[in-house]
Amino acid sequence: MLAFRPVASSSLSLPSGSYIYSLAAALPGLSLAAISSDDSLRLFDVRSLQVVSVTAGSTHENGVTTLTEYSGVGTEPGLLVTGGRDGKVRLWDVRSASGKPMLEMTTAKNAAVLSLACRAETNFIVAGTELVSSQAAVVFWDIRSPRDHRLQYVESHNDDVTELQFHPTQESVLLSGSTDGLVNVYDMTITDEDDAVLQVINHGSIHHAGFLSEHAIYTLSHDESFSIHPTTDPDNTAQGPGPIRFGDLRQHLSCEYVVQTLTSGQGTHLAAGNTTEKRLDLVPLMPNPQWQFDQSNVSRLLGAHGEEIIRSLYLDEQWGSIFTCGEDGLVRAWKPDDASAGQDDQGAAHQEEAVTSNTKMPQAKKDRKKPKDEKRFRPYHIK
Template sequence: MHTLQATAASSLSLPAESYIYSIAKSGPGSFAAISSDDSLRVFDAANLDQVTVVSAKTHEAGVTSLRSYATGDSQLLVTGGREGKVKLWDVRAKKAIMEMETGTNSLTTACLYPARHAPVLSVACNPENNIIVSGTELLSSQAVVAFWDIRSPQTPRLQYVESHNDDITELQYHPTRSNILLSGSTDGLVNVYDTTIADEDDALVQVINHGSVHHAGFVSERTIYALSHDEQFSIHPATDPDDAAQDPEPVHFDDVREPLGCEYVVQLCVGTQGPYLAAGNKAQLELVPLVSTPNWRFDMDNLWRLPGAHGEEVVRSVYLDEQSQAVFTCGEDGFVRAWRPVDGASQDVQGPASSAKVQRPKEKKQKDRFKPY
């Protein structure tokens, strides 16, 4: 077991009693945060108190999601909101890279509307193909995965409307294949699509039945994870229709709260050191390595502990920043915190945000859930 210590903390000058929902990379040395006051703020990784308010009111009915739209030197961010809009932000200019007729007086955002203005709960970005994707709340018996080409955003380029029958809580692109998209929903399904196929039935290349999805995504090119709202966790092979070899069986960890000694799971974090499951309680947050050899398991001997975490408040988001070799967290206490290995830690021990991949030493042989916003 190793320890990270909090080296900095900031409220980002938010109003009292604000929650910070999520943080995402904004640009070199900077991060973005969305919070319960509906603002979008950017802060410096080296000085958390150096804060820029990109928008004091990101969405009219409440901001729900945040992703980085990384392209060259541009600092672009995408947010989703409950009023049914997706907004693309230019951080440096603090204004839109495009303007549309939205029916409001907004001059600082470009708004992309999914069908019927259903609340947007999740977003994903594919700058390689100029695509932004939104996933909606169930409305009029439909939950929609809508694809927008930012070069002509007036109408969706593509929509999948039948694959989910409840709120779409997660969207993520494949790490190397820009045509493969994953979605997760409270209907219990994790779907994988080939987005080059317009027909929805044909586009659906894999379906995983897991339980109400809190988070899901790619652990690697050939591996998918799913985490439910009641802390059920599982690992699945990503189906390759071009590979005739038989896929390995999925690994079901079931409810991980007891084996991990936690009250809730925040998310899975993937870095060059491998994947870590961020598990928390009122006393601490732990980053538990998930290893695949000889079988998928949690490496409890090499976990990283963040003592105190965010006090008695829930941690909402964790980011492993390999540029600054720090871990950033945010939570319902309204603070962002930066964490680094304690002074005097062994130089042979790589932190969870270290950029160099190291070989793990061989093991010695020895005889109340919060609701998502």
């Protein structure tokens, strides 16, 4: 086991009791962005975790829900996209001091935006919406003409659209996932919605889904059930391999919740947390001979965020650091520590406390009374 130790911790000067929802690269190698329950969009330095700027104090009128990078070949660094419960999608330039978005797009009926995907090379931003008036939409905009959407699919899902992801190599192929249990794969060049659907996977209420490779799709439900499915070729009617169903990962990986997948030059890992044991494991997901978890090569974040749930991870390969944020209102930076790989969890907790106390950041809110609201039990479905 490779152990990671916390080297810095910060509250980002957020109000007491805040949750930090998500992290994204702002200026690669320099700063990261975070969205939180106070509706702010903040930048912080990757070395010190000190706040660089508050891009927006009020990112969306009724609460920010999602954050992603707008990056690609030929695009300028520092562009971020947010979605909110006000039905707005906003493009921000973090280098600007105006506090205003560069562009703003609006969903039909101001349906809350729950998921985003961007393909900067083709100027596309896509949003998945909450179910409103029996309709949940996947909406496409070309940022060169943001006033009106370019395309919209409104019949493929009948509940909240919680996940969107573009295919890694095929620019016109998009995946969507929903709490209706379905994952759909579309060809965006086809405007007729029925004809545009290339593949449908029925898995269960989708927390996350995406492409593991050109030919493999993973599905993760809100009750932590996990499967891997081969992509299908509409022009090939031959029977292909079936899905690999791992079932409930809480049993399979001895965890309590799953955060996300994390892909790097070292492959794909699944981030699985355990608040009782105060740890978060990065478990390699290996493709050969068939997709399986390599539990003999786990990387462990010792102490994690204590008894609080981690909401998001970001891997900075340039600095060799992992960044986490969570329901304790903290961002933490982690570095590998080979010497501590064999220490027990109690020693890890002592080490974490020592590191945190040596920083000049506000103390972790470990002892505050946690509100018993829906966020604690359904942490990834922001309401």
